[in-house]
Each structure stands twice: as structure tokens, then as C-alpha cells.
Amino acid sequence: MLAPTLVDFVAARARMEPHVKHTPLLTSRVLSERTGFDVRLKAELFQRTGSYKIRGPLNKFPFLTDEQKRRGVICSSAGNHAQGVALAAKIHGSRAVVAMAENATPSKIAATKGYGAEVVLHGRIWDEANEKALELVASEGLTYIHPFDDDQLIMGQGTVGLEIVQDWADVDVVVVPIGGGGLISGVSMALKAHNPKVRVIGVESSGAPGMQRSVAEGRLVTLDNVDCIIDGLRVKRVGTRNFEIVRQFVDEIVSLPDEQIFEAVVWMMHYAKLVPEGAAAAPVAALLQGLITVPAGSRVVCILSGGNINLDQLKSKSWN
Numbered sequence: 001m002l003a004p005t006l007v008d009f010v011a012a013r014a015r016m017e018p019h020v021k022h023t024p025l026l027t028s029r030v031l032s033e034r035t036g037f038d039v040r041l042k043a044e045l046f047q048r049t050g051s052y053k054i055r056g057p058l059n060k061f062p063f064l065t066d067e068q069k070r071r072g073v074i075c076s077s078a079g080n081h082a083q084g085v086a087l088a089a090k091i092h093g094s095r096a097v098v099a100m101a102e103n104a105t106p107s108k109i110a111a112t113k114g115y116g117a118e119v120v121l122h123g124r125i126w127d128e129a130n131e132k133a134l135e136l137v138a139s140e141g142l143t144y145i146h147p148f149d150d151d152q153l154i155m156g157q158g159t160v161g162l163e164i165v166q167d168w169a170d171v172d173v174v175v176v177p178i179g180g181g182g183l184i185s186g187v188s189m190a191l192k193a194h195n196p197k198v199r200v201i202g203v204e205s206s207g208a209p210g211m212q213r214s215v216a217e218g219r220l221v222t223l224d225n226v227d228c229i230i231d232g233l234r235v236k237r238v239g240t241r242n243f244e245i246v247r248q249f250v251d252e253i254v255s256l257p258d259e260q261i262f263e264a265v266v267w268m269m270h271y272a273k274l275v276p277e278g279a280a281a282a283p284v285a286a287l288l289q290g291l292i293t294v295p296a297g298s299r300v301v302c303i304l305s306g307g308n309i310n311l312d313q314l315k316s317k318s319w320n
Contacts, residue, residue: 003248004155006193009162012155016058019091020159023047025167025301030271035287037173037300042164044305045276049087049111051306052160052183053080053147057088059156060145069094074142076100076130078179078231079108080306081147086115097142099133101125105231105310125226126180127236148182149239158186164301165194172298175283177305178202178211178253180235181242187303188249199251201292203282205233206255214243215253230258232279232305254291261285265309277309 013020026041044052061069072095075085082098089096096117100109101124112119122132126147137144146153160183164171174191176184188200204212207227214221222237238246246253261278264285268274276284283302286292292300 004158004189004193006162006190008155009158009190009193012059013159013162015062016055016156016159019048019058020055021047022163025164028272031284031287035292035300036296037287037294037298039287039300039302040168041272041274042160042301042303043274044160044303045274045280045307047306049080049083050308051080051083051277052157053084053306054087055084055159056081056150056153056156056182057084057145058091060150060152061088061092061094063152064143068143071141071143072096073145074099074133074136074140075145075147076126076133077147078126078234079104079112080232080308082108082112082117082119083115085145086112086117090116097136097140099129099136101129101231105308107310108308111308125234125236146239148180148185149241151241153182154186154189154241154245156186157183158190160303161187161190165191168299168301169194170299171198171301173199173201173292173294173300175201175203175286175292175300175302177233177279177282177303178204178238179232179279181211181238181246183303183305184250185239185242185245189245192249199294200249201286202246202250202253203286204253204255205230205261205282206257208234208236209255210235210238211243211246212253212255214238215247228258230261230278232277233282254286256282256285256289256291260289264288274304275307275309276304277306280304280306
């Protein structure tokens with residue numbers, strides 16, 4: 001895939017109509033005062049299925065053949081991609097099978113089944129669930145839809161960036177959570193197509209800094225251990241395509257521990273009256289911890305990628 005233009009992202013957005021919302025860009029007076037930036041929040045937690053993850057599958061399905069749609073699709077997911085694929089499959093009249101980690105958020109499992117997908121639980125992290133999905137591709141003839149390392153998925157997720165520049169053309173900095181790299185890949189290309197000077201900053205859990213280490217070492221790194229309980233950030237190995245895009249289009253990657261990310265979840269509940277899931281709160285956490293070092297007064301967007309939070313993690317404080 002060559003570097004896409006804004007016209008390409010507009011075409012991707014058109015393929016999703018009328019099933020995807022243009023989510024709001026919310027102002028945050030308290031966060032702006034706290035940081036010294038002009039901060040706005042891209043509220044993908046208000047998106048259909050509760051996260052941006054519906055975008056990629058809806059852009060993917062039009063590229064499948066009739067035979068692939070007839071046989072059905074399969075994916076592996078921590079939960080949000082599962083819901084996105086399940087709903088996209090339902091819209092297109094296809095069977096959907098989803099492999100999820102055994103410790104996936106119960107609400108995400110229930111929601112995925114609610115959209116009509118068959119759920120197979122396997123392993124403790126996404127990578128292990130993914131192995132099971134690939135087995136079912138071979139045994140049942142299903143078409144695999146990768147959660148992040150796929151060109152059509154990347155373009156679909158990139159429409160989040162398209163909407164940001166449509167709503168705030170003068171944005172200076174966009175802060176994006178990184179799990180496998182699908183969201184930041186698409187968003188960074190859309191933003192740079194609009195204005196190459198827009199600064200794109202990724203945020204990872206310091207317990208799963210796969211992209212940060214890969215970029216630092218100049219090669220794709222597989223982490224030996226992942227010390228992260230936030231499902232949207234808990235990945236041992238980022239995508240090959242995502243790694244190449246991030247190296248070209250992302251300006252900086254920062255990381256911080258799960259505890260500080262969960263503190264940002266609570267902060268958002270208290271001050272912004274929003275309930276982001278852990279991965280979605282990572283950009284705000286990076287702001288609160290002073291990790292985003294850009295000039296005072298910069299126009300900054302934090303992407304709140306989803307709102308499908310496991311409240312039991314906060315209640316039990318299992319992250320302490």
C-alpha cells in the first residue's frame with residue numbers, strides 16, 4: 001500500500017456509511033488548564049460498539065469475495081475488534097467466529113455474542129488467542145481478519161484521523177494509544193496527508209512496549225514477557241505493516257505503567273464525566289504525567305479509543 005491521500009480516507013469513510021458515527025471532538029477545560037495546552041478529546045467511546053474498532057472491518061468487508069462472505073470470517077481479539085467484526089459480519093450477512101483470550105472482559109464477550117458471533121476462548125493474551133484463530137482458518141475455511149496488520153483495516157481506522165482534521169484543521173499534536181498498531185498507523189497517515197507538520201505521539205503500557213522497542217532497535221521485536229492487564233495494550237508483537245508505517249509517520253512513542261493509566265481513567269470519570277477504557281485513557285495519562293513535551297498552547301487531541309471498560313479492575317485495584 002502506497003501512502004494514501006486524504007481522498008483515499010474519504011473513500012474509506014464513504015464505505016462505512018451509514019453504519020459509523022462521526023464522533024465528537026470534545027473540549028476539555030480542566031485538562032487544558034492542567035497541561036497548558038488547548039486539549040480536545042476525540043470521543044470514539046461514543047462510537048457504535050463502544051470503540052473505533054468497527055471502522056476497520058466495515059472498510060474490509062467490501063473487499064471480500066462473495067465466496068469469502070459465504071464461508072464466513074474469523075478474527076482474534078481482546079474484545080473491541082471482536083465486536084467490530086461481529087457487527088460488520090452481521091451487516092453483510094456473514095458468519096463470524098471470534099477467538100478471545102480466556103481473561104477477556106466479560107462485557108466484551110457478551111457484547112460480541114450479542115452481535116451474533118461465535119466466541120472461542122483460548123489462552124491468556126491476544127497472541128495465544130490468535131494462534132487458535134489461525135488453526136480455525138485452516139480447518140474451517142474461514143477468512144481471517146487481522147485486528148491491526150491489514151491494509152484495509154488500517155485505512156478504516158485512519159478515518160478517525162480524517163474526522164479530526166475535518167473538525168479541527170489547525171491541530172498541532174495528536175496522541176494515540178498503541179496496542180498492535182492499527183489505530184496509530186491509519187491515523188498517522190491521515191494526519192500527515194492533511195499536514196506533514198502535525199506531530200503524532202503514540203502511548204504504550206510500559207509493561208508491553210512492543211512498538212517503542214521495535215522502533216528503537218530498528219527491527220520488529222517480540223517481547224518475552226508482557227506485564228500489562230489492559231487488554232487493548234497487551235500485545236507481545238506489533239504488526240509488521242504497522243511497524244513500518246509507525247517508523248515513517250509517527251514522531252514519538254512514550255510509555256507509562258498500567259497504574260498511571262488507570263489513575264487517568266478515574267481522573268476522567270471525576271473531571272470530564274467520561275468513562276474511557278484503559279487503552280483509551282493512555283493518551284490522557286501521558287498528558288497528566290508530563291510525557292507530552294510540546295510548546296505551551298499547542299492544539300492537542302487525545303484519542304479516546306473506546307469505552308468498554310472492565311470496572312472490576314478498578315474495583316479490585318488488581319493493578320497495584
